[in-house]
Structures are given as structure tokens and as C-alpha cells.
Amino acid sequence: DVGLADPQALVVVEAAAAAFERVGLPEGQFHLTQAALYLATTAKSNSTLGYFDALQAVEREREDAVPVHLKDASRDKEGFGHGEGYLYPHAYRDHWVAQQYLPEALQGKTFYQPSDQGYEAGIKADVERRREEQIAAMLESETTLEEALTFSPTDRAQERWLRRAISDAGRRMGEVRDKLFAAVPxxxxxxxxxxxxxxxxxxxxxxxxxxxxxxxxxxxxxxxxxxxxxxxxxxxxxxxxxxxxxxxxxxxxxxxxxxxxxxxxxxxxxxxxxxxxxxxxxxxxxxxxxxxxxxxxxxxxxxPRRAQRLYRLVDTSSLDADLVARLIECEEAIYADPDDPMTNxxxxxxxxxxxxxxYTRIQITAREVETEHLVTAEQVARWFGVSEGSRPTYGQHLAKGLAEDEVARVRGLLLRQLAGQTVSWHSxxxxxxxxxx
Missing domain, CATH: 3.40.50.150 (Vaccinia Virus protein VP39)
Structure with a gap:
């Protein structure tokens, strides 16, 4: 009944019970009375009951995979990529980092809700804000602003987990939230x-x-x-x-x-x-x-007009100078279309x-953001896929100024140099x- 509203309650009760065992009757009743009064007057919370809901959910989904970045990085690392993308929480501010800790089937489910009593009242806002950052990061990875490059289906869940962990998206979402509200009273x-x-x-x-x-x-x-x-x-x-x-x-x-x-x-x-x-x-x-x-x-x-250019991520020295010039021209044209409301x-x-x-008292601040971005082979394939909507993909844009075999050479270059690599991504x-x- 007390739980995390007062984490010290268990310590007090244990100490009172030990004192009673040591002192005995009748004086030991004072210690039991102290414990009873402490419990009666302290804050109450039953939030730990959420454990049983979580246990049932895990038992139902026990076959689902543990996120790859949480697996043991010291064993089978080379063959399975275990531990790849793991962020060590103690290396971050407040010893906490927003990354995916749950299998996909449990993702987004909430089991613990801090009460507004005692100790939990003090941590409630921080718990809620961090949870909101994680949820926002999860949805952000599903609706990422790479639309200027691809409109193909989104990443598979495992790929999203890894990319989100490496980019520290939850923290970045929190920073955007804080800047928006700090800008006005x-x-x-x-x-x-x-x-x-x-x-x-x-x-x-x-x-x-x-x-x-x-x-x-x-x-x-x-x-x-x-x-x-x-x-x-x-x-x-x-x-x-x-x-x-x-x-x-x-x-x-x-x-x-x-x-x-x-x-x-x-x-x-x-x-x-x-x-x-x-x-x-x-x-x-x-x-x-x-x-x-x-x-x-x-x-x-x-x-989007200031989005990361892919040609800046690779060494193009293996390509003909003329091809490199036309590649740059085609990619820059994506962001220079006066009729495209996304990039114009x-x-x-x-x-x-x-x-x-x-409006008056207008203040505009453009902030460049540099993040660590994992490029996968699947992502490169989407860049060169066929659009399912009205916007062409990156590969279709290149085809406007490059021959088919030249587009294939550029695709091969990106695959060789970027697939499986973590790069500095600018936005x-x-x-x-x-x-x-």
C-alpha cells in the first residue's frame, strides 16, 4: 500500500522488526508502534502492482526477440551483431538515455504510472517526460523526414530500433520540446x-x-x-x-x-x-x-532544403569527373525545385x-543538427526504389540526368561505402x- 510513494518505509519496518526481535516485550512494542504509525501517516501508492501486468505481457510474448543492441556484445559479436548500437546510459546526462529496451510486441505499452504521492510525486514529471521522449522517437523513426529521398515502405522494426538507439532520437525530441516552450512565457x-x-x-x-x-x-x-x-x-x-x-x-x-x-x-x-x-x-x-x-x-x-546530401558522404574519386558533376547537379536539383513545397x-x-x-516580434533561429545515423543496405535500396506516391525517389531523380548504368554505379558506390556504416548526418x-x- 505504501510502495514507491515512500521507498524508506520498507527500511523503517525492517529496522523496527529487528529492534523488536532484539529488545523483546514489553519495550519492543514501541518499535512496532513506530512502524505502524509511520506506515499509517506516510504517502501511499500501489503503482508496483503494474509488475503483474508486465509479467503477464512478457509471458504472452516470450518468443519475441530482445532488441539486438541489448544482447551480449562479448559473444557471437562478429556473426550476429549483438550489442551493436548499444548506448551506455551512464555516459549520458542524468545517467539515462532513450533507447529501445523492449521487444517489438511490448513496445509502447505502459505498465508503471507514478502516483502523485510522496517520493513518486517528485519523480513523476521526469518519468513522464522521458517516456514521452521515447514514444516521440519511436514515431519519428516511423515517419522520418527522408521523404525527399524516398517514399518507399518504412524500415523493418529491428532496423528502426538500431537507428533510433544510435541517433539518440529521444533526447533530441526532448531538446526540441524544451526549446519550443522556453521561447515564450x-x-x-x-x-x-x-x-x-x-x-x-x-x-x-x-x-x-x-x-x-x-x-x-x-x-x-x-x-x-x-x-x-x-x-x-x-x-x-x-x-x-x-x-x-x-x-x-x-x-x-x-x-x-x-x-x-x-x-x-x-x-x-x-x-x-x-x-x-x-x-x-x-x-x-x-x-x-x-x-x-x-x-x-x-x-x-x-x-528539407538543408537536408544531408548523399554525395557528401562518399568518396567519389572512383567515378569519372563528368559523372560526379552530373551526380551533384541531379542531387542539388532535388532541393532547388521551385514548385516543390517541401524543398522550395x-x-x-x-x-x-x-x-x-x-505577426510581429518575429524571431527565427535556424539550428543545424548533427546526429549519428546508421545507413543500412535496405535504406540504400529504398533510395533507389520505385516511388509508390507522386514524389520520385532519389534514384528516379538521378535518372533524369544519368544513364541507367551510371545510376547503377552510383548505387554500388553508396552500398560499398555506406551500408552498415554510421555516418554524421546533418539536418x-x-x-x-x-x-x-
Whole structure:
């Protein structure tokens, strides 16, 4: 009944029992009384009961594989890659790192929920924030912004685990969240709208920062909305966010349908809200009407135009100079298409769109991010695959300026030099803060 609300309770009881055994009756009753009163008056939590749910889940899924980066790195290492990609937690800040510790069948399931009592109340926020970082990293790896290079099916689960572990994606998601909310003053009574809720990384932080206000979350698909609702069900009814499902273009209609047509927000926050939109200024203008006077918008937008160029990752000296020149020209053309809303803008264009929409006190910060990225043979194959959508793959882009055999030579070069290698991968995030006056 006490559990982790007071981890010292077990120590106190054990000490009282030992003292009773040593002293005996009648004086030993004082020690038993002390233990009973301590337990009666300390904080209570039954969160450790989650162990039994976890045990049953593991027993049901006992055949599922342990993530490869957690396997013994000292045995069979060469043949099976055991331990590859493992991140040693004690080498990281706070001796913790977000990586996948569970088999795929157990991934995303929650068994332990800290109570708001005693010791657990002190660790609750940290546990929740780290869990949210892991979930966001998991979903980020499934919807990665490599769309400029490939639209083929996503990685198999094991590959995603390894790449996520090596890139330390959970920590990076936490950094983005913290920068977004640190950029503007947030008060406990504020009304906040998460414009692209996804896993809820920003939604749950908004709830912690504005517990006396209100939080709305716009989920773009049914899966995200259902996940958010299940997580919100653990909260008191008054403490839950309002979950909306639909596209950003339908925001006004969704709010009206839910009975919040007249609500004006203190803060609009979001990740990758505008990255692939051609009508950025128009969208920002509509969003401005949802802000109260003095309200702010805080955005973090990936900038595909500044994405990692593949030709910069390899030694091209084995190719003809003319082929190298045309390779560079074809790859740069991917990011220079004026008709492609994903790649035809930069941080300065985001600033201009905010100004055109009537915002003031605009601040734009473009931050280059360098991460360790595992390139797999499967990933290279996807780069040179056939698009299942309207966007061509990297290989199809190259085919516009290279002969078929030349594309094959480039593919072979990437396979030889990159497959199975961890490389420094560069990307850029544009942080934008602006106000409605």
C-alpha cells in the first residue's frame, strides 16, 4: 500500500522488526508502534502492482526477440551483431538515455504510472517526460523526414530500433520540446493548442506548464488521436486535453463542432506544422485569428532544403569527373525545385510568411543538427526504389540526368561505402516565435 510513494518505509519496518526481535516485550512494542504509525501517516501508492501486468505481457510474448543492441556484445559479436548500437546510459546526462529496451510486441505499452504521492510525486514529471521522449522517437523513426529521398515502405522494426538507439532520437525530441516552450512565457492559466500533436510530446508538456488553463491537441490521424485519448483517460476529467482529429485546414470546423468556436489561445505550438505546405502564409493568417491579442506562436520546422546530401558522404574519386558533376547537379536539383513545397523554402521564407500573416516580434533561429545515423543496405535500396506516391525517389531523380548504368554505379558506390556504416548526418530545424498584437 505504501510502495514507491515512500521507498524508506520498507527500511523503517525492517529496522523496527529487528529492534523488536532484539529488545523483546514489553519495550519492543514501541518499535512496532513506530512502524505502524509511520506506515499509517506516510504517502501511499500501489503503482508496483503494474509488475503483474508486465509479467503477464512478457509471458504472452516470450518468443519475441530482445532488441539486438541489448544482447551480449562479448559473444557471437562478429556473426550476429549483438550489442551493436548499444548506448551506455551512464555516459549520458542524468545517467539515462532513450533507447529501445523492449521487444517489438511490448513496445509502447505502459505498465508503471507514478502516483502523485510522496517520493513518486517528485519523480513523476521526469518519468513522464522521458517516456514521452521515447514514444516521440519511436514515431519519428516511423515517419522520418527522408521523404525527399524516398517514399518507399518504412524500415523493418529491428532496423528502426538500431537507428533510433544510435541517433539518440529521444533526447533530441526532448531538446526540441524544451526549446519550443522556453521561447515564450507560459503561465499556469494559459490556453494552449498543439497544432500537430502526434505522440503528444508537446501536449503533455503543455498540461504540466498550464494545469489551471486548458490544452487542445490536433491529431492528424485516427491512430494518434486514439493513442492520445487512451493516455488522457489516466488523468482526471478536468485535467485532460481536448483531443481533435483532422487536418489543419479543418481546425475551425473541428473547434466549432466540439463547442470551442469562441476560444482564443495564449499559445499555439507545434512541430513540423508547415514543412510540406505551399500555403504557409495563408495558414499562419488563419491561425493568428485563433490567438488572443498578445498571444504567441512557437514552431519548430524541419528544413528539407538543408537536408544531408548523399554525395557528401562518399568518396567519389572512383567515378569519372563528368559523372560526379552530373551526380551533384541531379542531387542539388532535388532541393532547388521551385514548385516543390517541401524543398522550395528556407528559414527566411518562414519569417516572410509570418510577416505577411500579420505577426510581429518575429524571431527565427535556424539550428543545424548533427546526429549519428546508421545507413543500412535496405535504406540504400529504398533510395533507389520505385516511388509508390507522386514524389520520385532519389534514384528516379538521378535518372533524369544519368544513364541507367551510371545510376547503377552510383548505387554500388553508396552500398560499398555506406551500408552498415554510421555516418554524421546533418539536418536543420528552424525555430520560429511570433506574436499577435
Amino acid at each position: 507560459v503561465h499556469r492559466h494559459h490556453l494552449i493548442l498543439d497544432l500537430n500533436a502526434g505522440s503528444g510530446l508537446l501536449t503533455w508538456e503543455a498540461l504540466r506548464l498550464a494545469p489551471e488553463g486548458g490544452v487542445w491537441a490536433l491529431a492528424r490521424d485516427a491512430r494518434s488521436a486514439d493513442t492520445l485519448r487512451r493516455q488522457a483517460a489516466q488523468l482526471s476529467e478536468l485535467g485532460r486535453p481536448v483531443i481533435l482529429q483532422g487536418d489543419l485546414d479543418d481546425l475551425d470546423a473541428l473547434l466549432a463542432e466540439a463547442g470551442y468556436d469562441d476560444v482564443r489561445y495564449d499559445l499555439l505550438v507545434g512541430r513540423n506544422v508547415l514543412t510540406q505546405r505551399a500555403d504557409r502564409a495563408a495558414i499562419l493568417g488563419r491561425l493568428a485569428s485563433r490567438l488572443r491579442v498578445g498571444g504567441a506562436v512557437s514552431l519548430a520546422e524541419a528544413v 523554402w528556407d528559414a527566411a521564407d518562414l519569417e516572410a510568411a509570418l510577416a505577411d500573416a500579420g 536543420t530545424i528552424a525555430y520560429a516565435v511570433a506574436y499577435r498584437e
